Amino acid sequence: MTVLSSAPIWSNIGKFFLVFLGWSAYVLAFGFVLFAVTRLYESLRNEKLIRNSMVFGLVVLCLLVLLESRLIMGPLTAGALADVLAMPFQGWPPAVGHVLVIGLILVVTIFTFRITFAHVMMVYRFIERIIGDSPRGEDEYEEESEAAPSRFLGQRPQFSRYSAASRAALDDFEDVDEPEAELELPSAPSRRQLASRAGKVAQAARASKQPQPAAPLVDEEIYYDDGFNSYDDYSDKTIAMEPEQYEYEDENYYFDDEDPLNDINLHKHHVSIVPRGVHEPQPLDITDHTGATRGAHQQALSFDDHQGLRFDDHDDQTVIDDDIVLQPAPGNEPLLLEPNPRGEAARSGRKVRQVTPNPPVVAPAPVQRQASVAMPVIPPAPKSGSGSKKMANAVASMNTPNIKSSWQPPKLDVLQAPDNAKQQIYSEDTAALAKLIQDTLRSFRVEAEVREEDISIGPTIIRFGIRPTGRPQMVLDEMSGKLMPVRDASGQIVYETRTRVSRIMALQNDLALVLEAKTIRMEAPVPGRPYVGVEIPNKNSRLVMLREVLESKEFQAAKAKSKLSIGLGKDVAGQVRVGDLAKMPHLLIAGATGAGKSVMINAIIASILMQSTPDDVRLLMVDPKMVELNMYNGIPHLLSPVVVDVEKVVSLLKNAIAEMERRYRLFSQLGVRNLEGYRKLRAQKLTQGDTSLNNLPAIVIIIDELADLMMAAPEEVEGMICRLAQLARATGIHLVVATQRPSVDVITGLIKANIPTRISFMVSSAVDSRTIIDMGGAERLLGRGDMLYLPADAGRPERIQGAFLSDDEAQRLADFWRQQIVQHALALGVDPQAANEQSQVEPGWELKVEHPDEFELEDELLDRAEDVVREQGRASISLLQRRLKIGYSRAARLIDLLEQHGIIGQSVDGGRAREVYDNGPRGGGDGHSLADEADDIMEEEKARNEFLRNQASRFSHNPPPIDDDEMDM
Numbered sequence: 001m002t003v004l005s006s007a008p009i010w011s012n013i014g015k016f017f018l019v020f021l022g023w024s025a026y027v028l029a030f031g032f033v034l035f036a037v038t039r040l041y042e043s044l045r046n047e048k049l050i051r052n053s054m055v056f057g058l059v060v061l062c063l064l065v066l067l068e069s070r071l072i073m074g075p076l077t078a079g080a081l082a083d084v085l086a087m088p089f090q091g092w093p094p095a096v097g098h099v100l101v102i103g104l105i106l107v108v109t110i111f112t113f114r115i116t117f118a119h120v121m122m123v124y125r126f127i128e129r130i131i132g133d134s135p136r137g138e139d140e141y142e143e144e145s146e147a148a149p150s151r152f153l154g155q156r157p158q159f160s161r162y163s164a165a166s167r168a169a170l171d172d173f174e175d176v177d178e179p180e181a182e183l184e185l186p187s188a189p190s191r192r193q194l195a196s197r198a199g200k201v202a203q204a205a206r207a208s209k210q211p212q213p214a215a216p217l218v219d220e221e222i223y224y225d226d227g228f229n230s231y232d233d234y235s236d237k238t239i240a241m242e243p244e245q246y247e248y249e250d251e252n253y254y255f256d257d258e259d260p261l262n263d264i265n266l267h268k269h270h271v272s273i274v275p276r277g278v279h280e281p282q283p284l285d286i287t288d289h290t291g292a293t294r295g296a297h298q299q300a301l302s303f304d305d306h307q308g309l310r311f312d313d314h315d316d317q318t319v320i321d322d323d324i325v326l327q328p329a330p331g332n333e334p335l336l337l338e339p340n341p342r343g344e345a346a347r348s349g350r351k352v353r354q355v356t357p358n359p360p361v362v363a364p365a366p367v368q369r370q371a372s373v374a375m376p377v378i379p380p381a382p383k384s385g386s387g388s389k390k391m392a393n394a395v396a397s398m399n400t401p402n403i404k405s406s407w408q409p410p411k412l413d414v415l416q417a418p419d420n421a422k423q424q425i426y427s428e429d430t431a432a433l434a435k436l437i438q439d440t441l442r443s444f445r446v447e448a449e450v451r452e453e454d455i456s457i458g459p460t461i462i463r464f465g466i467r468p469t470g471r472p473q474m475v476l477d478e479m480s481g482k483l484m485p486v487r488d489a490s491g492q493i494v495y496e497t498r499t500r501v502s503r504i505m506a507l508q509n510d511l512a513l514v515l516e517a518k519t520i521r522m523e524a525p526v527p528g529r530p531y532v533g534v535e536i537p538n539k540n541s542r543l544v545m546l547r548e549v550l551e552s553k554e555f556q557a558a559k560a561k562s563k564l565s566i567g568l569g570k571d572v573a574g575q576v577r578v579g580d581l582a583k584m585p586h587l588l589i590a591g592a593t594g595a596g597k598s599v600m601i602n603a604i605i606a607s608i609l610m611q612s613t614p615d616d617v618r619l620l621m622v623d624p625k626m627v628e629l630n631m632y633n634g635i636p637h638l639l640s641p642v643v644v645d646v647e648k649v650v651s652l653l654k655n656a657i658a659e660m661e662r663r664y665r666l667f668s669q670l671g672v673r674n675l676e677g678y679r680k681l682r683a684q685k686l687t688q689g690d691t692s693l694n695n696l697p698a699i700v701i702i703i704d705e706l707a708d709l710m711m712a713a714p715e716e717v718e719g720m721i722c723r724l725a726q727l728a729r730a731t732g733i734h735l736v737v738a739t740q741r742p743s744v745d746v747i748t749g750l751i752k753a754n755i756p757t758r759i760s761f762m763v764s765s766a767v768d769s770r771t772i773i774d775m776g777g778a779e780r781l782l783g784r785g786d787m788l789y790l791p792a793d794a795g796r797p798e799r800i801q802g803a804f805l806s807d808d809e810a811q812r813l814a815d816f817w818r819q820q821i822v823q824h825a826l827a828l829g830v831d832p833q834a835a836n837e838q839s840q841v842e843p844g845w846e847l848k849v850e851h852p853d854e855f856e857l858e859d860e861l862l863d864r865a866e867d868v869v870r871e872q873g874r875a876s877i878s879l880l881q882r883r884l885k886i887g888y889s890r891a892a893r894l895i896d897l898l899e900q901h902g903i904i905g906q907s908v909d910g911g912r913a914r915e916v917y918d919n920g921p922r923g924g925g926d927g928h929s930l931a932d933e934a935d936d937i938m939e940e941e942k943a944r945n946e947f948l949r950n951q952a953s954r955f956s957h958n959p960p961p962i963d964d965d966e967m968d969m
């Protein structure tokens with residue numbers, strides 16, 4: 001106005017405004033300038049500061065103040081507009097006009113600036129604090145604790161991290177003299193109460209346009225509480241309730257910043273009492289640490305776990321213990337074992353001894369046994385000059401103390417090289433997809449962001465990481481005068497309201513729709529990462545060849561540690577993933593037909609054949625499909641030819657159990673606990689020239705279709721697999737079991753409990769997925785090698801694209817090993833054909849056809865049974881059960897055999913006890929009375945019923961504990 005009135009051209013316009021608006025013309029001019037500046041700021045910062053309701057409110061407020069000034073000062077003082085506004089008040093008592101206008105001013109002020117009771121209280125407290133001289137913090141919370149409606153305004157009590165026994169936390173705020181009863185936390189309301197309360201609050205909020213507190217979220221919780229994996233089952237319901245959810249995302253929603261019992265404020269208080277500045281590092285609390293890192297995937301460091309091996313890098317030695325040093329010899333020489341200079345032997349001088357490369361094996365291939373004596377040593381693969389590789393070779397040799405094997409593993413050339421297609425990298429397409437995801441979430445009013453660094457591109461899958469964000473808490477920066485988001489000590493933005501992970505999960509189908517993906521899988525949260533993973537198929541997918549996995553440094557490091565390392569494939573970030581069968585120690589593979597199980601089994605076999613000689617690992621294979629594993633027949637690793645006849649499987653498993661028991665006996669005699677201990681002992685003995693201990697190779701039993709076996713002989717197969725799985729780990733016997741029928745009659749509870757490491761390929765339903773990996777997700781896989789790998793020690797499965805191995809490659813690999821048998825035979829002057837036939841079955845591993853319900857009863861047991869019946873002068877099943885401590889079915893079978901051998905007679909007139917022919921020298925038993933007969937009948941009935949109940953419960957998929965007698969074969 002000043003400018004206008006001083007400029008001659010505009011002075012008349014200025015005068016008009018002053019006459020019309022009075023003093024408010026200045027306010028109006030100032031308001032225009034402020035509005036222009038704020039709009040400019042808004043456009044520069046892309047923020048919205050001016051609300052229309054506020055502009056309108058300010059204008060009304062200005063007019064009311066103008067009117068009030070006119071009422072106070074009389075006509076012609078506040079401009080013509082004020083005179084017009086005051087016209088309705090003419091004739092009114094002046095006091096009424098003042099009260100009305102001032103009242104209106106107050107109301108408009110409250111609406112314009114959204115003043116709440118909390119603000120009033122804040123001002124009140126502030127004034128009170130200034131007037132009174134009590135220091136800040138005293139007494140104030142005591143009053144509030146009465147006024148505060150809830151201690152958990154910011155969070156529901158049952159989920160508050162401060163709720164359970166959080167006395168200490170609350171004590172910071174509450175008067176210590178407060179009676180005990182008042183400190184008691186409110187008990188968590190029932191779900192029903194919460195739901196009805198939620199409904200009421202929602203109604204009230206709708207009516208008054210006030211924000212809802214957090215209670216309505218209970219509804220959401222009801223749907224999501226049981227975990228995201230069963231999301232599919234209720235996604236429809238969840239999506240249907242979306243509009244309800246938006247109400248409490250209203251931007252008016254706020255917490256009372258001053259409420260000391262609000263969880264967020266409690267948290268802020270805790271943060272504020274953390275001492276600032278540099279402070280001493282605290283000792284690691286291992287319980288806390290374990291809790292915090294549980295589930296996070298951590299890549300094991302190489303060379304950190306060698307059962308007593310230490311490495312002295314500087315001189316290329318491997319220290320086995322204080323007495324022995326394994327030293328890689330120069331060139332192609334065999335490894336040398338020498339006493340450790342720090343050990344006792346070292347004190348008498350550093351003596352280097354070469355170990356003879358003829359390790360006797362427990363059940364060696366006949367050709368090999370001869371070869372190890374007379375055959376010229378096949379030179380090992382040429383070593384590269386690098387120290388670390390030498391070290392790896394040394395360690396690999398150390399794991400299997402047959403220091404120099406006469407077998408030679410193949411070179412990687414046997415396998416097909418990957419094609420030249422490069423791994424896809426981050427591109428504009430990917431960025432566009434990320435933006436699409438973010439925009440879709442925004443359009444559903446879900447605050448979240450997709451950052452470039454959270455995008456992982458794998459061979460068949462791209463994973464986008466969605467970070468839930470929210471509404472940041474803002475503070476006025478005193479330096480710049482701007483509103484800035486509050487950051488915590490680690491620099492992360494502190495959110496006032498956060499987006500719930502479940503809201504992102506609820507949009508799974510919407511995201512699949514906009515991304516036009518065949519199927520998407522969501523993982524919340526990705527273990528060890530602060531985001532929800534959305535996995536969509538990579539349109540530029542490529543094969544992961546086994547060779548590239550075996551060539552990788554990850555596999556090389558794993559190979560150095562274990563001869564049973566297997567190349568699994570590549571994860572969603574394109575990183576090679578390997579496993580160690582020795583640690584698994586058994587593996588269950590399941591998936592629909594054509595999903596990639598057989599390829600996986602071939603990859604596992606190939607991983608072993610590429611690194612391990614028959615001295616390290618022996619194989620047993622069962623292939624009821626008859627075509628999948630046949631190609632491996634004749635390789636020296638096989639203990640017996642691939643079993644295609646289901647009836648021979650029982651025999652094979654029995655052999656494995658017998659070998660396991662034999663190894664256990666051997667270990668207990670030697671005082672070692674497991675195969676590792678045995679190998680260490682053997683290495684020690686070899687250094688002393690003692691070759692009495694044979695080499696014990698690990699044994700891997702591969703079963704390609706468990707369902708067929710479970711059909712043929714459910715009890716025996718289940719029992720034996722469980723027995724092997726429970727006890728075989730220490731003896732180096734490992735199971736790899738595959739099935740395309742992931743139903744509970746095939747993968748029974750017992751089998752599942754004993755095989756902790758599992759791989760699930762694509763399955764047809766979430767139920768199947770749960771049967772295999774105890775959670776859903778496998779039904780959303782893509783097939784063709786796309787799998788979820790659940791290691792024994794991980795809570796969540798990891799998605800991996802399995803390594804691919806063509807039939808030609810497998811054939812070449814098998815040919816390579818068969819060729820070595822021929823080479824050995826030629827070197828020995830044996831007929832290769834004969835050698836091949838001879839090496840088909842290891843002595844002691846011959847298989848015979850067994851009818852599943854028949855027990856093979858050892859001669860010893862039959863003899864003992866004969867002794868018992870002759871001693872007692874009578875024969876009955878219950879008698880044998882009692883005296884021989886065996887199960888019903890074995891006792892019944894023994895009775896049959898005794899009858900067949902003519903030792904006892906047939907049962908007469910339904911009686912249980914039978915006549916024993918010719919008591920002979922061992923006779924003289926007490927015969928049997930009628931009372932004995934009755935006892936026998938009762939006992940036998942009891943045992944038979946027990947047996948039948950067991951059988952029935954096995955068929956109803958609820959297996960009882962295994963009867964040791966039944967399995968003690």
Ligand SMILES: Nc1ncnc2c1ncn2[C@@H]1O[C@H](COP(=O)(O)OP(=O)(O)OP(=O)(O)O)[C@@H](O)[C@H]1O
Pocket residue numbers: 543544591592593594595596597598599600740784785786801802803804805
């Ligand atoms: N890792 C992989 N990478 C690429 N393709 C694969 C992979 N694994 C399997 N496939 C493809 O899937 C097909 C079927 O695989 P596979 O024979 O292993 O299935 P399966 O689960 O054993 O089926 P079935 O139970 O009927 O034998 C293969 O011929 C191959 O084309």
